[in-house]
Amino acid sequence: MACGxxxxxxxxxxxxxxxxxxxxxxxxxxxxxxxxLTASLFSVIIGLLLIVKGEEVFLSxxxxxxxxxxxxxxxxxxxxxxxxxxxxxxxxxxxxPIPAVITISRIIHLSLLSGAILLVTGFIFSHRFSLFxxxxxxxxxxxxxxxxxLISLVSSGIRHNNAVSLGLGWLAIVPAVAIGIYLAMGLTGxxxxxxxxxxxxxxxxWGVLGWVGIVLFATVFQLIPIxxxxxxxxxxxxxxxxxxxxxxxxxxxxxxxxxxxxxxNSLVLIVMLFLLLGITVLYAIHxxxxxxxxxxxxxVLTGLVFLVLAAIVWVVGDYDxxxxxxxxxxxxxTIPIGIIYKVIPFLCWFHLQSLQVKQEKFSYSxxxxxxxxxxxxxKRHYYLHVGAIFMVIISIVFPGPIVRLSGIVFSLSSIYFLxxxxxxxxAFRREQKALYV
Amino acid sequence: xxxxxxxxxxxxxxxxDIFVEMEQAIVQQQWPxxxxxxxxxxxxxxxxxKIEEELLFPELEKAAPQAGGPxxxxxxxxxxxxxxxxxxxxxxxxxSKELSTGYSDTLLVTMQQHxxxxxxxxxxxxxxxxxxxxxxxxxxxxxxx
Ligand code: HEM
Numbered sequence: 293m294a295c296g297x298x299x300x301x302x303x304x305x306x307x308x309x310x311x312x313x314x315x316x317x318x319x320x321x322x323x324x325x326x327x328x329l330t331a332s333l334f335s336v337i338i339g340l341l342l343i344v345k346g347e348e349v350f351l352s353x354x355x356x357x358x359x360x361x362x363x364x365x366x367x368x369x370x371x372x373x374x375x376x377x378x379x380x381x382x383x384x385x386x387x388x389p390i391p392a393v394i395t396i397s398r399i400i401h402l403s404l405l406s407g408a409i410l411l412v413t414g415f416i417f418s419h420r421f422s423l424f425x426x427x428x429x430x431x432x433x434x435x436x437x438x439x440x441x442l443i444s445l446v447s448s449g450i451r452h453n454n455a456v457s458l459g460l461g462w463l464a465i466v467p468a469v470a471i472g473i474y475l476a477m478g479l480t481g482x483x484x485x486x487x488x489x490x491x492x493x494x495x496x497x498w499g500v501l502g503w504v505g506i507v508l509f510a511t512v513f514q515l516i517p518i519x520x521x522x523x524x525x526x527x528x529x530x531x532x533x534x535x536x537x538x539x540x541x542x543x544x545x546x547x548x549x550x551x552x553x554x555x556x557n558s559l560v561l562i563v564m565l566f567l568l569l570g571i572t573v574l575y576a577i578h579x580x581x582x583x584x585x586x587x588x589x590x591x592v593l594t595g596l597v598f599l600v601l602a603a604i605v606w607v608v609g610d611y612d613x614x615x616x617x618x619x620x621x622x623x624x625x626t627i628p629i630g631i632i633y634k635v636i637p638f639l640c641w642f643h644l645q646s647l648q649v650k651q652e653k654f655s656y657s658x659x660x661x662x663x664x665x666x667x668x669x670x671k672r673h674y675y676l677h678v679g680a681i682f683m684v685i686i687s688i689v690f691p692g693p694i695v696r697l698s699g700i701v702f703s704l705s706s707i708y709f710l711x712x713x714x715x716x717x718x719a720f721r722r723e724q725k726a727l728y729v
Numbered sequence: 730x731x732x733x734x735x736x737x738x739x740x741x742x743x744x745x746d747i748f749v750e751m752e753q754a755i756v757q758q759q760w761p762x763x764x765x766x767x768x769x770x771x772x773x774x775x776x777x778x779k780i781e782e783e784l785l786f787p788e789l790e791k792a793a794p795q796a797g798g799p800x801x802x803x804x805x806x807x808x809x810x811x812x813x814x815x816x817x818x819x820x821x822x823x824x825s826k827e828l829s830t831g832y833s834d835t836l837l838v839t840m841q842q843h844x845x846x847x848x849x850x851x852x853x854x855x856x857x858x859x860x861x862x863x864x865x866x867x868x869x870x871x872x873x874x
Binding site for chain 2: 517518519521581582583584586634637638641645649654657658659660661662663
């Protein structure tokens with residue numbers, strides 16, 4: 293089944309190792325769709341929470357609601373998007389499919405889904421059992437994914453350049469989750485944890501900078517030459533940058549046990565490195581041959597600008613909440629959405645094209661990528677999304693009824709995202725049916 | 730001396746350049762220009778495919794049987810691109826900006842992911858297995874399309 297729609301061709305090509313050349317080894321398209329749709333549902337929940345409980349959320353970053361929303365973004369949205377995309381991408385990168393991909397991805401999807409719901413309810417209602425049940429399910433989901441990915445990589449024996457960077461990024465989820473569980477024990481009084489706030493900073497650094505940061509940048513580096521015809525960023529520069537970031541994260545973690553200015557300041561270096569990477573990508577985009585400003589590129593560019601803003605506000609001083617919104621909402625939502633809007637149409641087209649060859653229906657004219665998500669729909673979502681982020685920031689600076697309004701705009705934006713992904717799926721199904729009759 | 734990878738990569742960039750110009754003309758709806766560039770683009774692509782399919786791939790498969798898999802995938806993707814180019818040409822014919830940009834966008838992604846795979850896997854393989862072809866390929870590209 294790993295060959296998806298084009299089993300016959302996969303068989304022919306599969307006799308000789310294709311060195312990761314064939315997208316044909318990609319798993320069925322329902323799998324990424326399922327993960328992306330779930331992610332969009334979680335972002336709808338964030339919007340609804342902002343409408344109902346907006347004032348409470350932004351009192352401080354430590355309110356149960358703020359912690360709940362933080363994890364709705366990181367676990368609810370990002371974990372779904374990133375694992376869904378990786379399951380799709382791994383066979384292509386590694387040249388060998390994930391074992392029993394349908395079953396494995398179903399288990400991962402369900403445990404991420406239920407784990408996120410339980411963890412977030414645990415935060416919001418300060419419910420101990422729910423918090424730990426959620427944490428356990430999440431830990432299980434990530435462990436299963438890492439093992440499956442490792443098997444796929446090892447059995448292929450092929451080292452794709454980018455697999456190293458992605459692997460490093462995924463490794464960072466281990467300390468992030470482990471420290472998260474320890475923090476939860478501290479929060480609920482099961483363990484006495486010294487210096488919670490420092491440890492929280494270490495936890496979120498592994499999660500946001502290590503896991504999301506490295507995986508996201510490794511993906512962006514890989515995709516911008518393909519999607520926007522930019523120059524490739526040399527592989528050794530990427531490898532060195534990610535390795536340094538990872539090492540600095542280890543040093544920063546040591547600051548919890550060893551008091552040292554050097555260790556503490558490694559966080560500043562990490563942020564500066566990401567800033568440098570962000571500027572490198574912006575520069576490569578600026579220098580690209582193809583001058584058309586694609587909507588998906590606009591999402592990516594905007595996300596990078598939010599990254600620069602977040603770093604500036606962080607350096608200027610005590611505006612944690614704003615930095616959080618810029619980073620989690622501005623960067624960690626915006627860039628993945630842009631990538632999804634390019635990846636989904638390409639996957640749809642690619643799978644249909646394979647099916648067309650298999651069915652030998654060459655007289656049938658397949659629609660192009662834009663048929664699945666049009667520029668107009670992506671653009672509308674872009675305005676709603678960026679508007680929502682700005683309104684949330686304004687409502688932090690000027691608390692008041694505007695919070696609800698920002699919640700409404702955020703909800704609309706999320707619903708629009710859900711609609712776009714869902715309609716792409718339905719359009720895919722229609723075309724698929726047309727090829728089968 | 731130019732390696733196989735050098736010549737082939739340069740030709741990829743040459744096709745990219747024409748593509749970018751063509752896409753610009755489509756977006757600005759300068760149809761006579763778009764039509765001319767579309768023809769030029771398709772001719773360049775076919776020229777590139779021809780050198781690969783008639784010269785490079787058969788020799789490579791003879792010298793290195795393990796290249797058979799990747800060569801199969803590449804040839805398949807050539808056919809995908811041929812199909813897309815046909816759809817693109819007919820949309821440019823109809824002077825439809827929406828259809829044309831849709832197909833050009835799809836073609837671009839297909840083309841770029843294809844090129845990266847050739848440049849990072851297949852051409853280095855060829856430079857190893859059939860280095861004697863380097864001159865002949867360089868010469869083939871020196872000729873006008
Ligand atoms: C099973 C997984 C996880 C558990 C059990 C967990 C648990 C926790 C706990 C208990 C806190 C609050 C600490 C305190 O009140 O001082 C926290 C904060 C935080 N976590 Fe997690 N976490 C998990 C995964 C993640 C991941 C994967 C990320 C990021 C990608 C993340 C990002 C954050 C952030 C940003 C904060 C700080 C929120 C703030 O400062 O306002 N967490 N986490």
